[in-house]
Amino acid sequence: MSESRETPKSPGPAAAGARKAAIRAAELDAAGPLTTTRERFVLDDTVYLDGNSLGALPRSVPDRIAEVIRHEWGELRIRSWTEAGWWTAPERIGEKIAPLVGAAPGQVVVGDSTSINVFKAVTGGIRMAGKGCTEILVDATTFPTDGYIARSAARMAGLAVRPVEPARIADEVTERTALALVNHVDYRTGELNDMASITAALHSAGTLAVWDLCHSAGALPVALDACGVDLAVGCTYKYLNGGPGSPAYLYVRKSLQERFESPLPGWNSHVDPFGMEPGYTPADGVLRGRVGTPDILSMLALEAALEVWEGVAIEDVRAKSLALTDFFLECVSEYAPPGRVRSVTPYEHRRRGSQVSLACSPGGSSVAAQGGAPVAGEVMAELIRRGVVGDFRPPDVLRFGFTPLYTTFADAERAAWVLGEVLRDQAAAGGDAG
Amino acid sequence: MSESRETPKSPGPAAAGARKAAIRAAELDAAGPLTTTRERFVLDDTVYLDGNSLGALPRSVPDRIAEVIRHEWGELRIRSWTEAGWWTAPERIGEKIAPLVGAAPGQVVVGDSTSINVFKAVTGGIRMAGKGCTEILVDATTFPTDGYIARSAARMAGLAVRPVEPARIADEVTERTALALVNHVDYRTGELNDMASITAALHSAGTLAVWDLCHSAGALPVALDACGVDLAVGCTYKYLNGGPGSPAYLYVRKSLQERFESPLPGWNSHVDPFGMEPGYTPADGVLRGRVGTPDILSMLALEAALEVWEGVAIEDVRAKSLALTDFFLECVSEYAPPGRVRSVTPYEHRRRGSQVSLACSPGGSSVAAQGGAPVAGEVMAELIRRGVVGDFRPPDVLRFGFTPLYTTFADAERAAWVLGEVLRDQAAAGGDAG
Numbered sequence: 085m086s087e088s089r090e091t092p093k094s095p096g097p098a099a100a101g102a103r104k105a106a107i108r109a110a111e112l113d114a115a116g117p118l119t120t121t122r123e124r125f126v127l128d129d130t131v132y133l134d135g136n137s138l139g140a141l142p143r144s145v146p147d148r149i150a151e152v153i154r155h156e157w158g159e160l161r162i163r164s165w166t167e168a169g170w171w172t173a174p175e176r177i178g179e180k181i182a183p184l185v186g187a188a189p190g191q192v193v194v195g196d197s198t199s200i201n202v203f204k205a206v207t208g209g210i211r212m213a214g215k216g217c218t219e220i221l222v223d224a225t226t227f228p229t230d231g232y233i234a235r236s237a238a239r240m241a242g243l244a245v246r247p248v249e250p251a252r253i254a255d256e257v258t259e260r261t262a263l264a265l266v267n268h269v270d271y272r273t274g275e276l277n278d279m280a281s282i283t284a285a286l287h288s289a290g291t292l293a294v295w296d297l298c299h300s301a302g303a304l305p306v307a308l309d310a311c312g313v314d315l316a317v318g319c320t321y322k323y324l325n326g327g328p329g330s331p332a333y334l335y336v337r338k339s340l341q342e343r344f345e346s347p348l349p350g351w352n353s354h355v356d357p358f359g360m361e362p363g364y365t366p367a368d369g370v371l372r373g374r375v376g377t378p379d380i381l382s383m384l385a386l387e388a389a390l391e392v393w394e395g396v397a398i399e400d401v402r403a404k405s406l407a408l409t410d411f412f413l414e415c416v417s418e419y420a421p422p423g424r425v426r427s428v429t430p431y432e433h434r435r436r437g438s439q440v441s442l443a444c445s446p447g448g449s450s451v452a453a454q455g456g457a458p459v460a461g462e463v464m465a466e467l468i469r470r471g472v473v474g475d476f477r478p479p480d481v482l483r484f485g486f487t488p489l490y491t492t493f494a495d496a497e498r499a500a501w502v503l504g505e506v507l508r509d510q511a512a513a514g515g516d517a518g
Numbered sequence: 519m520s521e522s523r524e525t526p527k528s529p530g531p532a533a534a535g536a537r538k539a540a541i542r543a544a545e546l547d548a549a550g551p552l553t554t555t556r557e558r559f560v561l562d563d564t565v566y567l568d569g570n571s572l573g574a575l576p577r578s579v580p581d582r583i584a585e586v587i588r589h590e591w592g593e594l595r596i597r598s599w600t601e602a603g604w605w606t607a608p609e610r611i612g613e614k615i616a617p618l619v620g621a622a623p624g625q626v627v628v629g630d631s632t633s634i635n636v637f638k639a640v641t642g643g644i645r646m647a648g649k650g651c652t653e654i655l656v657d658a659t660t661f662p663t664d665g666y667i668a669r670s671a672a673r674m675a676g677l678a679v680r681p682v683e684p685a686r687i688a689d690e691v692t693e694r695t696a697l698a699l700v701n702h703v704d705y706r707t708g709e710l711n712d713m714a715s716i717t718a719a720l721h722s723a724g725t726l727a728v729w730d731l732c733h734s735a736g737a738l739p740v741a742l743d744a745c746g747v748d749l750a751v752g753c754t755y756k757y758l759n760g761g762p763g764s765p766a767y768l769y770v771r772k773s774l775q776e777r778f779e780s781p782l783p784g785w786n787s788h789v790d791p792f793g794m795e796p797g798y799t800p801a802d803g804v805l806r807g808r809v810g811t812p813d814i815l816s817m818l819a820l821e822a823a824l825e826v827w828e829g830v831a832i833e834d835v836r837a838k839s840l841a842l843t844d845f846f847l848e849c850v851s852e853y854a855p856p857g858r859v860r861s862v863t864p865y866e867h868r869r870r871g872s873q874v875s876l877a878c879s880p881g882g883s884s885v886a887a888q889g890g891a892p893v894a895g896e897v898m899a900e901l902i903r904r905g906v907v908g909d910f911r912p913p914d915v916l917r918f919g920f921t922p923l924y925t926t927f928a929d930a931e932r933a934a935w936v937l938g939e940v941l942r943d944q945a946a947a948g949g950d951a952g
Contacts, residue, residue, distance in 0.1 A: 126592040134596045141592035149815070150584055157761055158560040158575035162568045162907060170762055197810025199784030200634060224796075229785035229810060232798040236783050240674045247796070272794070321811070327591055328604055328814035349670050350633030351663035360706070360912055362658075362681070364666040376631025376663060377755070379816040380762035381583070473596060478794055 096508060097419045105415050105497050112407065112493040117400040122490040124392040125325070131472040131495045131502075136299060136439050136485025139325030139389075148388035149381065157380075173383050174331075174352075174374055180390045181333055184398065185297060185318070186307035191335050193373040194320070194383060198298060198332040199229045200348070201317035204373055205334060206237040206265060207347040209292045209315050212340060213262035219244040221253060221264035223296075227271040230296055234265050237347070250277040254285035263292035263314070268306065269299035269437030272477050274429035276300070276437045283311045298322060303438035303487070304402045308335055315340070323438070323487055326386035334373040341369050350375035392489060404488035405438040412440050412484065412496040419504030421511060428481065439485045441477070442503075463506055472502045530942060531853045539849050539931050546845065546927040551834040556924040558826040559759070565906045565929045565936075570733060570873050570919025573759030573823075582822035583815065591814075607817050608765075608786075608808055614824045615758070615767055618832065619731060619750065620741035625769050627807040628754070628817060632732060632766040633663045634782070635751035638807055639768060640671040640699060641781040643726045643749050646774060647696035653678040655687060655698035657730075661705040664730055668699050671781070684711040688719035697726035697748070702740065703733035703871030706911050708863035710734070710871045717745045732756060737872035737922070738836045742769055749774070757872070757921055760820035768807040775803050784809035826923060838922035839872040846874050846918065846930040853938030855945060862915065873919045875911070876937075897940055906936045 113119065126141040156164040165171045178192035185192070196204075210220065222234045224247035231247070238245045248256045250266055257264065264286050269276050283293040292314040300306055302323030308316055316335040320326035336344050346366070351357050352374035355367045366372045413427060425442040444460035464476040474484040484499060547553065560575040590598040599605045612626035619626070630638075644654065656668045658681035665681070672679045682690045684700055691698065698720050703710050717727040726748040734740055736757030742750055750769040754760035770778050780800070785791050786808035789799045800806045847861060859876040878894035898910040908918040918933060 126588075128593070132595060138591075138596045138599075140595060141587065146584065146587050146592075149587060150580065153575065153580050153583060153761075153819075157572075158580075159562070161566060161574060162572045162909065163902075164762065165572075196630065196634065197784065197813075199786075199810030200630065200782060203782055226796075227785075228788070228794050228796060228798075231796055232783045232785065232788070235798065236781055240781060319811070327587075328598065329811045329817070330815075331813065332810075347670055347674060348634060348637055349666045350631065351661075351666065352633075354662070354666070358912070360662050362660075362662060362665055364662075364669065376633030376766075377753070377763045379631075379765065379813045381764075381815045381819055382813040383763070385587075385815055468597075475596065478792070 097504060101418045102501070105418055109411070109493040109497040112411065118396070118404050118488055121392065121396060122492065125490045127490060129471070131499050133472065133474045133484040133486065133491065133495065133499055135325070135487035135491070136303075136322050136483070137475055138321055138328060139323060139487065140490055141327075142325050142389045142392045144388045144391040145327065145385050149385050152381065152384050170378070170380050173380065173387065174378050175371060177383060177387045177390070178333055178370065180387065181301070181320070181324070184306070184324070184393065185301050185316070185335065186305065186309050187335055188309055188338070191338055191370050192333050193370045194333045194386070195331050195374055195378050197329070198296070198317055198319045199233050200375070201332045201334045201373075202230050202233040202265070202296070203237050204346050204348060205294050205315040205317050206234045206263065207241065208336070208344045209263040209294050210237065210241045210243060211345045212343045213292060214290065216260060217243065217262035218260045219246050220262050221246050221248045221256060223247070223264075223266045224249045225270050225272065226265070226267050227296070227298065230265055230267070250282060253282050257286055257289040257291050259290060261289060261291045263294050265294045265296065267296045267299065269303075271299055272441060272481055272483070274299075274437045274439040274441050276304070276435050278434075279307065279313065280311045283313055287312060299437055299439070302401075303405055305398045313337065320386050322485075324386070325389045325392060327382065327389065330382050330386040330389075331379060334370070336370050336373060341372065344372050346372055346375070348375045352376055352378070396489070401488045405486055406433050406436065408486040408488065408491055408493060408496050409436060409438065409440050411493055412486070412500055415497050415500030416442065416503065419500045421504065421507050424507045425482070425503070438488070439483055442482045442484070443480050444482050445480070463503075463510065466506045466510070467502060470502050470506065472499045474499070531938060535852045536935070539852055543845070543927040543931040546841065552830070552838050552922055555826065555830060556926065559924045561924060563905070565933050567906065567908045567918040567920065567925065567929065567933055569759070569921035569925070570737075570756050570917070571909055572755055572762060573757060573921065574924055575761070576759050576823045576826045578822045578825040579761065579819050583819050586815065586818050604812070604814050607814065607821065608812050609805060611817060611821045611824070612767060612804065614821065615735070615754070618740070618758070618827065619735050619752070619769065620739065620743050621769055622743055622772070625772055625804050626767050627804045628767045628820070629765050629808055629812050631763070632730070632751055632753045633667050634809070635766045635768045635807075636664050636667040636699070636730070637671050638780050638782060639728050639749040639751050640668045640697065641675065642770070642778045643697040643728050644671065644675045644677060645779050646777045647726060648724065650694060651677065651696035652694045653680050654696050655680050655682045655690060657681075657698075657700045658683045659704050659706065660699070660701050661730070661732065664699055664701065684716060687716050691720055691723040691725050693724060695723060695725045697728050699728045699730065701730045701733065703737075705733050706875060706915055706917070708733075708871045708873035708875050708917075710738070710869050713741065713745045713747065717747055721746060733871055733873070736835075737839055739832045747771065754820050758820070759823045759826060761816065761823065764816050764820040764823075765813060768804070770804050770807060775806065778806050780806055780809070782809045786810055786812070830923065835922045839920055840867050840870065842920040842922065842925055842927060842930050843870060843872065843874050845927055846920070846934055849931050849934030850876065850937065853934045855938065855941050858941045859916065859937070872922070873917055876916045876918070877914050878916050879914070897937075897944065900940045900944070901936060904936050904940065906933045908933070
């Protein structure tokens with residue numbers, strides 16, 4: 085997509101500011117770190133800021149999956165379960181994710197969707213909690229599926245669910261709370277919750293800490309072991325670039341594994357799966373988190389995708405993520421018409437994940453504003469038409485995800501520029517029609 | 519693999535019988551039906567009789583998945599959820615499986631593993647059953663995972679589990695039985711259970727019928743609607759050739775869908791998934807069986823694999839399946855040393871699935887027999903080394919699966935021939951060592 089930068093239909097940013105930002109983007113992209121990791125992905129000239137929904141395709145994936153299909157499925161067939169390592173893929177790939185989430189070996193297993201892993205973690209956690217527990221806490225700002233599933237798990241165990249804002253958890257937890265399920269980064273606002281302090285507060289009350297890492301793993305350092313987290317889940321198709329619907333993972337802290345009792349004790353978690361015994365005896369360790377036959381194509385695509393982390397320090401990822409989101413926020417304030425967008429993502433670094441969410445208000449005279457139409461949704465649709473891909477989350481959030489391995493500062497600058505254009509064009513069109 | 523048919527080390531079958539069987543195989547292969555469907559698969563000169571564990575690779579899969587990765591993931595990225603139909607894949611592919619299991623539209627949804635679908639079906643069924651129910655029945659000969667998961671589901675709902683042989687279900691069901699979970703075909707023996715009569719007996723007692731179709735769908739006619747089955751699950755990587763760990767499916771009878779309440783109410787089953795509402799409101803229909811984000815690569819491989827059914831009548835599949843297994847049993851009795859193998863698969867057609875399971879006893883003087891070693895396991899390992907792939911199920915079963923779309927009568931004859939050789943060689947080696 086070529087960039088036009090035509091004369092805007094309504095007053096736009098000053099030329100000097102735009103020139104300065106463009107030069108700065110080029111300098112930042114040249115300076116590094118992570119100047120070459122973009123080459124590990126298949127990308128084009130779209131500004132792709134939706135890696136927090138579906139990560140871009142790593143170059144390591146297509147040939148690997150072609151080989152899995154042609155040779156492992158097509159020629160070895162059933163022998164691949166042993167000879168090609170299919171059977172042990174869930175734990176092998178778990179070990180490749182472990183360093184990205186601050187987990188020593190033997191605590192992460194891959195398989196099933198995030199929703200299903202939330203069910204395992206919440207039910208397993210409730211079963212480990214004290215007998216007198218009557219409730220669980222769920223992050224009031226959670227991605228919906230976590231809340232739905234936690235409610236189902238709690239109901240099946242006879243416990244109540246209390247939604248609590250993450251910042252209030254330390255005050256709200258009681259000795260009757262079995263566990264709290266908290267999102268590390270809020271999917272909507274991009275706010276980063278403090279894993280160390282919230283986990284410590286929960287532990288002080290004798291409560292288990294269950295974290296959802298969907299929007300943090302791969303974008304910033306996660307320190308499960310160091311924070312003493314009890315259970316965690318995460319998806320792999322966002323910042324881990326595993327592909328559409330690639331399997332999620334479950335973390336069970338080493339010292340809790342012996343007490344972890346899955347509500348989904350499928351044959352893959354049996355101590356002797358091919359013994360075909362009618363009675364269930366769980367395997368040792370985190371293998372207890374396995375359920376049924378793993379979806380090998382999706383799982384091996386994830387494994388190949390994880391090759392992009394070769395030689396990457398997560399601290400560099402974090403540094404670039406913050407620099408990118410800082411720069412994007414600066415460019416937005418330079419380019420966007422005043423009063424139309426407002427960041428709901430915290431400016432403080434310690435409270436920011438790797439996305440910027442802009443609440444988008446209707447322009448004063450626009451038709452959309454007058455009709456109460458979904459302005460933000462329309463803005464995002466137009467951004468996408470103009471080659472800047474983020475996403476929309478109701479009611480009014482424009483969400484822009486920054487994947488430090490491949491997002492450039494030039495991407496950030498161009499996204500802000502196009503956003504400014506779209507907002508001005510929309511206002512102008514609204515004015516024309518009004 | 520070339521065939522040697524050397525002079526056996528111990529007395530073998532008569533030449534005339536072997537000649538007759540080989541000629542008959544060629545005639546049967548030429549006669550049809552399903553003489554050309556083998557070309558729809560990637561096969562070599564291995565005799566592959568393990569399609570009841572992992573179906574062979576359909577030729578329609580590799581290019582389709584390469585395109586999904588290159589174009590849909592690599593270029594369209596997030597847009598593919600709508601533009602490439604990813605979001606609706608679970609129900610769209612469900613409709614492609616429906617005719618193979620005798621289901622009218624709107625009752626089958628694809629996703630997750632079989633184990634997880636057993637959990638949905640059993641818990642959902644218990645919730646629909648009468649308040650006074652205290653137990654569920656589980657097929658005593660079930661594939662283990664069904665039993666493990668059913669036990670977990672029943673425990674969470676406060677019900678007991680009673681294992682019952684399928685043939686005894688009509689006698690054992692009581693008004694306190696919420697449901698019975700039955701395998702349509704026994705994974706070990708290949709016995710086909712009578713869906714119509716067992717379902718009718720359950721309904722007479724006011725009990726729900728939940729069927730596992732893993733070993734029947736794609737190998738013989740399944741008549742879910744006609745039998746009035748309430749809930750069913752099945753895998754897609756056996757006779758449906760969907761690939762390693764391809765997603766399973768759930769059937770919920772139309773008239774029960776409004777009462778079906780999933781224990782795994784993930785956001786994909788919400789009436790408005792992108793509304794991101796904190797409260798859960800289920801979608802209408804079988805969509806309630808969806809959970810989290812579907813594993814697209816595995817799911818679209820399955821969709822491509824289902825193209826092999828184009829123009830195939832399941833009645834022809836059944837006719838060829840019975841002819842193949844009849845012929846294999848004849849060849850085994852012609853070629854195998856007397857007393858070494860015995861079919862545990864019923865000879866009666868109405869009680870036979872699409873596999874032959876041979877219980878394998880130790881030869882009289884063999885080392886293995888003397889040492890009590892796992893004879894059947896060794897026999898199968900040697901068969902595989904000689905290019906005949908079946909599998910072994912403890913304690914003593916050699917399992918040979920027949921996939922009518924690609925298994926030939928020549929395959930059946932050669933498998934029996936090589937089995938005879940292996941058994942004679944093993945006996946001879948045992949004699950030498952003794």
